[in-house]
Amino acid sequence: MAKNIAFVFPGQGAQYSGMGKDFYNQYEKAKQIYDYASEICNIDVKKICFDSSDSRIHETKYTQIAIFTTSLAILECVYGMGVTSNVNAGLSLGEYTALAASNVIDIKDLFLLVKKRGKYMQEAFPTGGAMAAVIGLSEREVVAICNQMNGNIYIANYNCPGQIVVTGEKAVVEASYEIFQKKGAKMVLPLNVSGPFHSPLLETAKKKLEISLKDVQINNFIIPYVSNVNAKYINYSCDIKSLLSEQIVSSVKWQQSIKEMIRQGVDLFIEVGPGSTLTNLIRKIDPGVEVLNIQAVGDMKTLLKVN
Structure with a gap:
């Protein structure tokens, strides 16, 4: 019987030097994502992700684009294996990769939004x-x-x-x-983060993101995603822009989101992106549910049993 699959994507704190490098070296689709990210954002994303001497990987305004790019590059390789999802979700920043996976917002706009989001969040509360x-x-x-x-x-x-x-x-x-x-x-x-994220202290970042979202087009998407703000399945009729700006200052309801997906019939979670934080959390939320973790090329073979 076909699995009811949820792709889940990590957020800030999952970053590590060298993340995604094996995909970049072995998959043309992954290479294209890194190259596109560097071009669109005018940042050398590859250097941030792959160069161990580049400390920018831990600066919010660079971390977010680095994790988003890496998760998206790995996602393209997962698609190449013929594996697709019934629903998507991401932890904090990871929600933007979920938006890409559900085709809620075009990729170019998402890259620019993630770049702005990281900048706004760092500027809102730069120290302390x-x-x-x-x-x-x-x-x-x-x-x-x-x-x-x-x-x-x-x-x-x-x-x-x-x-x-x-x-x-x-x-x-x-x-x-x-x-x-x-x-x-x-x-x-x-935690390995540089600000008081998901608190009212980031109100100025929320307001800036609201402005940046005004001109962004929401696609008439089919695959739902689950919002961090309310732990509900989100479809085209929802006020997506408000949820995205609210997310910056709201608690992330991750446990509630996983429980809702299981309630809706999800029986396989696939974490796509750097680290294994979400895999570990999901196993603690429901030890009986199946979870796969795809963060290195060697993990790709586990997808063979999905189809």
């Missing part, structure tokens, strides 16, 4: 922001601690049971570590 994953506490416990902190700290991501990401001013986020641990958190892990 932080994010951290709290392991081992319930949603209610994390929310209660955030509410009692003196300063700006918010829920950024509902990742999986017992893993919630907080975001906000660096001093406040760091001060929360001890309180989370006293309340029974197994671990608090600072």
Whole structure:
């Protein structure tokens, strides 16, 4: 019986030097994506992704375009294996690759939007922001601690049971570590990002993105995607532009999104792009669901059993 497949795409924090290089070297379609990204964005995306001495890979305005390009390049190779999806979703930045996979917005516009999004987010709060994953506490416990902190700290991501990401001013986020641990958190892990993403502190970035989205055309797409903002299947009739701008300042409902896709019949998730963060999260959300991870050329053979 045919699988009900969801492609899922990673967000910021998944980046590493050398990501996608094997696809670039072995697949013409992947090479074309990297070359196109560099041309459209006027940035040497290949150097950022492949050169270990290039520290720009960890600067938001470059990280986002690098991850988006890599995920898109790998996606083209997955399509080349004859594997397609019934629905798409991405974590934060990864939602833009989901938009590409669902043909919601044309590729050129998406490259330019991702470039602007990264720039706007970096400019909105250039220093003094932080994010951290709290392991081992319930949603209610994390929310209660955030509410009692003196300063700006918010829920950024509902990742999986017992893993919630907080975001906000660096001093406040760091001060929360001890309180989370006293309340029974197994671990608090600072994340490899450069700003307080998915918080009201990025309101100026939201407003700038709203303006940039005004002239962008939404295609009459067929394959739905799942929004981070409301964890719902999104189709052509939805207010997509509002959801995309709202996403910058809203919590990412990842756990809720995965549960909704499973409820709608998805029985195979394929993570496409650098890292394996989403694969690990999905297995914690539902250990019984099948998950594949495609981040290196060697992973492509696992797709042979899909068809």
